[in-house]
Amino acid sequence: MSWYRRAAEAGIAPAQYNLGSMHLKGQGVPQHYTTAAKWYQRAANANHASAQFNLGLMYDKGLGVPQDDNAAFRWIRRAARAGVVEAQYELGMMFRNSNSHDVPEIATNAFRWFRRAAAQGHVDSQHNLGFLYSNGKGVPQDFITAHMWYSLAASKGNDLAAEDRAIIASQMSPAEIERAQARAAQCLASDYQDCGG
CATH class of the missing domain: 1.25.40.10 (Tetratricopeptide repeat domain)
Structure with missing residues (x-):
């Protein structure tokens, strides 16, 4: 000491x-x-x-x-x-939980910080990206990309991501789910650098 x-x-x-x-x-x-x-x-x-x-x-x-x-x-x-990954996640949460969350720039900032943390393997950021894509917050609504991010987070034990993935999967065709799974495999193989979203 x-x-x-x-x-x-x-x-x-x-x-x-x-x-x-x-x-x-x-x-x-x-x-x-x-x-x-x-x-x-x-x-x-x-x-x-x-x-x-x-x-x-x-x-x-x-x-x-x-x-x-x-x-x-x-x-x-x-x-x-x-570059502190936990800070990137926390900043994403600050933007996501902002009282101005319906302002497009706020949601876009949440997306940007979650994406940076997700690229470093941060599971909760991956789950939040799935949420943003499934709800069209800060990014165009895209169930395939949402499913991909939920799958990546779920594969690391995030049970909420698995539940959210099941919810959007019920609104997707088998071909769309297959595309999402292929993108998740590609993203994982590239160490989160080639995720297409």
Whole structure:
């Protein structure tokens, strides 16, 4: 602990992040959200992407800092832009759950962030892409592509995706289901890079 603290106080961002995580979880130190937020803030200011994400979540929930939707959004967006897959998913959820969810640009942003996370194998993002395609939110309605994303998420144990896939499959022809299955296999074989949607 003393080495982490020394390194953190010397301005080493990974040590600041680790010290923040220790205080957040109460690992080796008493759990203290305000102290966790302080160390995450320092690391986040030094462009530590995971610290930016965790700080954003703390602002979102009001843990150790005042609850602030704008600060949460800003920090989570910075982490998402830096490639943190969980931040990309969380940002997609922020857009999807926005009070302005019927505004096309909002749904398009949800799609964009879910797609980035899905390309890294994020199961819940794959499920959400299926939802967006099946409902025509941010993208044209496309049951074949929705079925593909639901299948990919279901293959990793997402039971809700399996249920949603069954619902849209009841509205599809056998040929459409076969095309969706072929696209899912192609997407998986390409490590989520050639998914056609």
